[in-house]
Amino acid sequence: MKQYILPAVIGLTASTSAFANDHAHHNHSNSTYGANYSPVQVMGAHSHNKDEWMVSYSYGQMHMEGLQQGNDRISNAQAFAAGYAIAPVKMTTEMHMFSAMKGLTDDFTFMAMTSYQKKDMKLVNNAGVAFSTKAEGFGDTKLSLIDNLNRYGYTNWSTMVTLSLPTGSTDQEYNTPMGANTRLPYPMQLGSGTYDITPAVTYECTCRDLSIGAQAFATFRFNDNEEDYRLGSEYGFKAWAGKEWVKNLNAGLTFNWLTQNSISGSDDLMNPNMVVTADKRNTGFDRASLALDVAYKPAVLRGAEIISTYEEPIYQDVNGIQMESNRMFSIGVRKTF
Numbered sequence: 381m382k383q384y385i386l387p388a389v390i391g392l393t394a395s396t397s398a399f400a401n402d403h404a405h406h407n408h409s410n411s412t413y414g415a416n417y418s419p420v421q422v423m424g425a426h427s428h429n430k431d432e433w434m435v436s437y438s439y440g441q442m443h444m445e446g447l448q449q450g451n452d453r454i455s456n457a458q459a460f461a462a463g464y465a466i467a468p469v470k471m472t473t474e475m476h477m478f479s480a481m482k483g484l485t486d487d488f489t490f491m492a493m494t495s496y497q498k499k500d501m502k503l504v505n506n507a508g509v510a511f512s513t514k515a516e517g518f519g520d521t522k523l524s525l526i527d528n529l530n531r532y533g534y535t536n537w538s539t540m541v542t543l544s545l546p547t548g549s550t551d552q553e554y555n556t557p558m559g560a561n562t563r564l565p566y567p568m569q570l571g572s573g574t575y576d577i578t579p580a581v582t583y584e585c586t587c588r589d590l591s592i593g594a595q596a597f598a599t600f601r602f603n604d605n606e607e608d609y610r611l612g613s614e615y616g617f618k619a620w621a622g623k624e625w626v627k628n629l630n631a632g633l634t635f636n637w638l639t640q641n642s643i644s645g646s647d648d649l650m651n652p653n654m655v656v657t658a659d660k661r662n663t664g665f666d667r668a669s670l671a672l673d674v675a676y677k678p679a680v681l682r683g684a685e686i687i688s689t690y691e692e693p694i695y696q697d698v699n700g701i702q703m704e705s706n707r708m709f710s711i712g713v714r715k716t717f
């Protein structure tokens with residue numbers, strides 16, 4: 381199934397030119413100047429009018445560096461002393477993210493998202509030998525249905541249900557000092573390997589010229605993947621405030637909270653004593669972050685919008701020993717038809 385997802389998304393993108401309607405973009409907000417902000421990185425924070433399309437492409441990077449135990453930084457030597465032969469030093473994830481949204485009816489908006497990812501991890505063993513591993517391919521594909529609840533009179537509230545399809549592989553391997561085609565640890569895999577459901581509820585309102593909102597969501601996984609494990613369930617909360625600062629320039633700040641539970645089951649091809657990241661006891665965390673996002677629609681782009689986000693963790697408490705999350709950023713373009 382994996383190889384058909386991108387053509388499907390491109391097909392969706394190509395077909396959008398048939399819909400040249402010029403509806404207002406944000407179904408929820410009124411057209412008052414200064415208050416049509418909705419954070420670009422929060423899925424389900426906005427919906428679309430019937431037959432209105434939005435397509436977007438973004439390039440993003442996520443960085444992790446160094447080790448934490450609980451919420452303390454620790455050294456590689458401490459990880460070796462805890463019994464591991466190899467410690468991760470640095471990890472970079474590059475993502476090409478594609479999404480399409482369509483207003484199906486006055487009530488429901490459909491969204492499809494997928495990504496192409498490149499992961500690179502640098503490691504060092506207890507003899508001081510450094511090496512790196514790489515993984516590359518499609519991530520999971522997410523299909524969402526947003527209900528704006530307008531027909532019930534709840535104009536500030538909306539719900540979203542997302543189904544994640546396991547298009548990202550969970551059997552990435554790479555040549556390492558331990559051997560050829562070694563199964564890479566959990567964080568280097570490209571997907572969950574399971575069908576996951578994420579319900580979410582979102583509240584938005586406009587106070588004077590400020591748009592504020594909040595969203596609560598949870599991700600559940602119902603079975604083990606082909607490698608006999610499942611990622612932990614997730615519980616998240618987001619709250620944001622932003623506005624249109626000058627004409628066609630929206631920006632705001634989002635607070636993110638994410639609790640991810642530990643992995644259950646395990647991939648027998650990973651050796652939990654070898655690398656910190658292959659031990660499922662070192663999975664699951666609480667993390668808070670702040671994200672700044674900007675959406676700018678310069679006249680020269682004929683209605684297309686430049687979108688960018690920058691996110692920095694402000695608190696993280698991990699189970700066992702894990703890499704520390706650093707900054708995350710993305711830049712892209714989106715257009716509504």
Ligand SMILES: [Cu+2]
Binds near residue numbers: 427428
């Ligand atoms: Cu949209």
